[in-house]
Amino acid sequence: MKELCVKAYAKLNLSLDVLGAMGNGYHEMRMVMQSVTLADDVSIRLTDSGTVALRTNLGFLPNDERNIAAKAARLFFAEAGMEGAGAEIRLHKRVPVGAGLGGGSSDAAAVLRGLNEMTGTGFSREKLERLGARLGSDVPFCVAGGTQLASGRGDELRDLPPLPDCPIVICKPPFPIQTPALFACIDSRRSRIHPDTEGLLAALDGGDLVGLARRMYNVFEDVLPRRCAEIGQIKSRFLDLGALGTVMSGTGSAVFALFDSEALAEQARAELGRSYRECFLTRPLGRIL
Ligand code: C5P
Numbered sequence: 001m002k003e004l005c006v007k008a009y010a011k012l013n014l015s016l017d018v019l020g021a022m023g024n025g026y027h028e029m030r031m032v033m034q035s036v037t038l039a040d041d042v043s044i045r046l047t048d049s050g051t052v053a054l055r056t057n058l059g060f061l062p063n064d065e066r067n068i069a070a071k072a073a074r075l076f077f078a079e080a081g082m083e084g085a086g087a088e089i090r091l092h093k094r095v096p097v098g099a100g101l102g103g104g105s106s107d108a109a110a111v112l113r114g115l116n117e118m119t120g121t122g123f124s125r126e127k128l129e130r131l132g133a134r135l136g137s138d139v140p141f142c143v144a145g146g147t148q149l150a151s152g153r154g155d156e157l158r159d160l161p162p163l164p165d166c167p168i169v170i171c172k173p174p175f176p177i178q179t180p181a182l183f184a185c186i187d188s189r190r191s192r193i194h195p196d197t198e199g200l201l202a203a204l205d206g207g208d209l210v211g212l213a214r215r216m217y218n219v220f221e222d223v224l225p226r227r228c229a230e231i232g233q234i235k236s237r238f239l240d241l242g243a244l245g246t247v248m249s250g251t252g253s254a255v256f257a258l259f260d261s262e263a264l265a266e267q268a269r270a271e272l273g274r275s276y277r278e279c280f281l282t283r284p285l286g287r288i289l
Pocket residue numbers: 025026027028029135136137138152153154179180183
């Protein structure tokens with residue numbers, strides 16, 4: 001196969017806990033992660049150029065070896081022993097960048113999955129996840145997606161029962177948040193509130209969307225700088241518009257809300273869409289591998 005187009009789905013953190021610093025520059029996490037249908041398109045063409053070329057529809061993204069999708073292709077070829085192989089990758093970005101939605105991680109995972117299929121290499125899901133961990137902490141989850149519990153650096157994964165189908169609205173305010181800076185703020189906090197992860201997992205087990213939505217919690221919200229006050233305002237607006245629950249995803253700045261009514265979700269998207277350019281109505285997605 002010479003050419004393939006794969007989807008790179010956005011991820012949400014239904015809950016996010018930071019247990020502590022690991023002493024190697026990373027932190028021990030406990031996160032319930034969920035894929036959604038909002039996605040980038042990743043087109044891959046195999047060449048025998050020995051190089052990886054990349055183009056995107058966003059001018060400000062790097063299109064050289066700094067882009068994680070290009071790194072993924074080079075890592076794959078090296079691991080598969082395909083020294084002379086090359087690829088042309090086109091990224092059509094829809095997932096907001098710098099949002100905590102795992103856009104770059106998902107692009108990288110999609111390249112690993114796509115090249116595995118196109119070249120007939122046949123690496124297992126676990127092998128692709130291990131390769132993903134060398135590219136970034138959220139890449140392993142994005143290899144198979146669905147609903148998973150992520151521990152350790154984010155690369156120790158356990159499949160969970162799927163999130164009940166429901167409309168989800170994502171709203172990204174127009175400022176990015178720097179991930180390492182937010183981890184540093186967490187480190188400087190002495191005591192912290194922790195999410196009720198066990199309660200959330202039990203709600204997931206019982207298919208209890210209301211109980212789950214009520215337990216969504218992200219510890220990074222407790223250490224947001226003052227300039228990010230809009231995050232709280234977006235959450236209030238979601239709740240006023242009938243959301244079951246709302247939380248920031250990852251290190252932000254995107255906020256999402258779960259609804260039990262398509263009409264309310266569409267209304268919330270339209271309402272927040274008047275203030276924010278990047279507002280999406282999406283749905284949960286099951287495992288893809
Ligand atoms: O793994 P990734 O490159 O996505 O991580 C980016 C940064 O986020 C790391 O350099 C680190 O500062 C922080 N991080 C962390 N603990 C994790 C994941 C990320 O401290 N588990």
